[in-house]
Amino acid sequence: MIAQEQKPMEEILGYLEGKKNIVVMGCGGCATFYHTGDKKAVDDLAAKLESAGKAVTKISMPLGMQACDTEKSGMYLDKNRKEVENCDALLLMSCGDGVQVVTEYTDDEMGLAKNVYPANDAIGLVGGGPFKFKETCQSCGMCELGKTAGICPLTACGKGLMNGPCGGVRVDNKCEIDEKKDCAWVKIYERMEKLGELDDFMSMRDAHEWGKCKRPRLFELEEPMTMMDMMGAMMNFNTVTGYTSLMLAKKPEKEKEEEKA
């Protein structure tokens, strides 16, 4: 998922200076998981904008209705066409994908010229949870994990080195940039040692082929997902148990104490 956090209010209000009628639109995808685009987040931000003198129209999107999906966000924008037409700006509580899909839709499909501002900062593709997440993949288009014991050095190493560790590793094997982060290359060494692959560690990995990542990358699906596919994918016992365990997840006491301290 794409982790994200809400921008500071000063920045958001800066974008909206001189603008009265605002459409605040959420996202039922990743932003909902990170509390930055669900119904409550939309309500909270709308309330703050109202107290700053704005007239707000709220568009909440339920779970599974992602702002980055043109069909879905288009459906919600069309439903609120009048408000969108009359607004001075839209504020998107999603990652940058959502913001740009909505920009393109209002431009090309609705024939409107509207400012669409981001309310969130996307932090990256992350794994982990339910409380702590870590950026582990940058979708570079040329996966190197097969050469690095399953740890991506382009992402997990602060410098993105293909042949580490660098000389800046801290005494506790943390990264020179941030004492909270582990040195990825020490971890790769330790995994390779366990796997009996230290000879591979000592061999040079070629420089990453950035030529495989020509931005913006385009992607086509021959057969898009149908409603039936989606129902089939969601109606599964494991989905229910997965969400149940997420609901029951509790933050470990030790971490709570650390946060208080």
Place this chain on the structure above:
Amino acid sequence: MPDGIYSQMMKELSEGKYVFTGELEPEKAGNVDEPIQAAKDMIGLVTACNVTDNPQSFAYVSSLAAAYKIQLETGMECVYQLRCSDRNRMALLSDVLGAGTLGLTSILALAGDHVALGDTPDAKPVFDLDSTTLIHMIRKMVDEGKDLAGNEIEDPPKLHVGGAAAPGAAHLKAEVAKVKRKIKVGVEYIQTQVIYYPDILDKFFKELGPVDVPILVGIYPAKSFGAAKFFDEYVAGVDVPPDYLANMKKTKEIKDKEKRKEEVDRVNLEFFIDFLEYLKGTPSAGCHMMAVGYPRIVGPLKKVME
């Protein structure tokens, strides 16, 4: 010079001489007058001087321009330091060709500190190559006359490539494996990061075992307490011994400038003469004295090894 040896430093190393190198630091200025003066002061005392490339990611005069000018004006052989932090493989290649064109004969290939540690923290860090792939690229340019993409280079550069090692690394085994990797791709000499502790350096040499590549051990006699403290706090992967720091701190109390200088020299000589005596018994091929802005200490220190 023998065939395939392009620099005085490599010549002396290949003859088994104990080699001293110094360090010159261009600054954020429109000239390199200070390192030129320091180079002049070290002529005859060191075989070559490294010219630093944006150390600790502080953006200074280009090390290529500085190394060229210092070598031209003083005759001091310059080891051109080149970091991957700020250049992609194309820019690195251009600079290596530029170095060859300007008559520089040695490059020290470094990954470089992350830009976040320096004075321009919002810069985009590059690291398209790392130190190992940079060493590999330079060897390929010199030996095969080709770049990484396989394109031909007309009149390939004639220069040597060195690499760094961090004997004080927290994870010694991973560090040594990386050094062996650099040796595997053809590094010709190694200059280590600063090390203060003989027992730690012993462990490094033991873990590394016998290697064919000459290793110059890095030391840092600091010109002042402030310089030593900065090194301790801001140089990634280096810890300055507390006793040495405390002795340097005491020199601050001396009001008379000349007397303070004398005391700084005394503290440095006391610490580093012992260290150099110890170096004689190690497999080191030389000593890289990073006495930046402090050339007057080089002569007295070097005497120990004569």
